[in-house]
Amino acid sequence: MENAEGVAPARLRVLPSRLLGLAALPANRLADRGLAAAGSRRYHYALLAALAEYGPASQADLGRRTGIDRSDIVAITNELAERGFIVRSPDPDDRRRNIITLTPAGTRHLARLDGLVAEAQDELLAPLSAGERTELVRLLTLLVDHHAAAGTVHA
Amino acid sequence: MENAEGVAPARLRVLPSRLLGLAALPANRLADRGLAAAGSRRYHYALLAALAEYGPASQADLGRRTGIDRSDIVAITNELAERGFIVRSPDPDDRRRNIITLTPAGTRHLARLDGLVAEAQDELLAPLSAGERTELVRLLTLLVDHHAAAGTVHA
DNA sequence: CCGGATCGTGGGTAGCGCCAACGAATCTTG
């Protein structure tokens, strides 16, 4: 083992985009690990959270809210419905649509996932002070909102 | 089109880990788009950049430096060698190893990729002031270094 | 000299993100 422990990241001109990717890695790993403990994935969490925040919606709407592709929504809703976390009911006003509704079990499951992800959170943000955490959230929110406006809608 | 333009992100309790993932999305998309213009992917860029920063190394070392799996390094080095950007030569001191060296063409290619990624950078960071950009980089670096020490080495 | 570790390699898996196409239903518009 020639350069065992440190390997010294050195980290010269590391571009922000790369940094974001690198930071997203442990973030996702930690969140995934927590979610996996409840037999769920990030897609499930995103969908349940969107339902809890915005209320019942069609699958296409859910896709727009979460940025997840229509195709993938199908599989996710299938899995969530199988476990009784959501209900898929035909929209009487538009027979093309399914209205997805969170069940009480789904709400409970989401609460559990929230807890698990929150734990991952603490681990992720361990090296940051409280002030730094809010500042990081603020900056990231700026980025996300900016590119959400350009990515999800326009273009 | 019922809720066309805004869809109003609303963005309640969005957890940092999710925010990071969301922010990494446009970051990676923009970078990928630039890299694709030069027929490359993020893995290629990471490997070339690591070679330029740390100098020649074995494939296993490159894996440790970049956090990329040994198995994946094989495919990437194959592709980079095919295009003449790196050279794979056996290590005389340890016949298990290949020493990967950046060629002049590889250095030129990396410079081109740097330019392309830098463009993506500007687009990514558009909503941030200069001060905010450095602060974001600082915070992300804290996160990455912290979890690199725990992820790449220990455990 | 022998056992354990490391190296390159091949193979496989899972998840995310995306795109093309289809029939059914709806909306638009002439």
Add this chain to the structure above:
DNA sequence: CAAGATTCGTTGGCGCTACCCACGATCCGG
């Protein structure tokens, strides 16, 4: 009101990232 465009759910597929396991060859420590 009929014809064309659009939206919806769904199926099937693809590429990239990130992993894992197993193997033979090689090196190293005891």
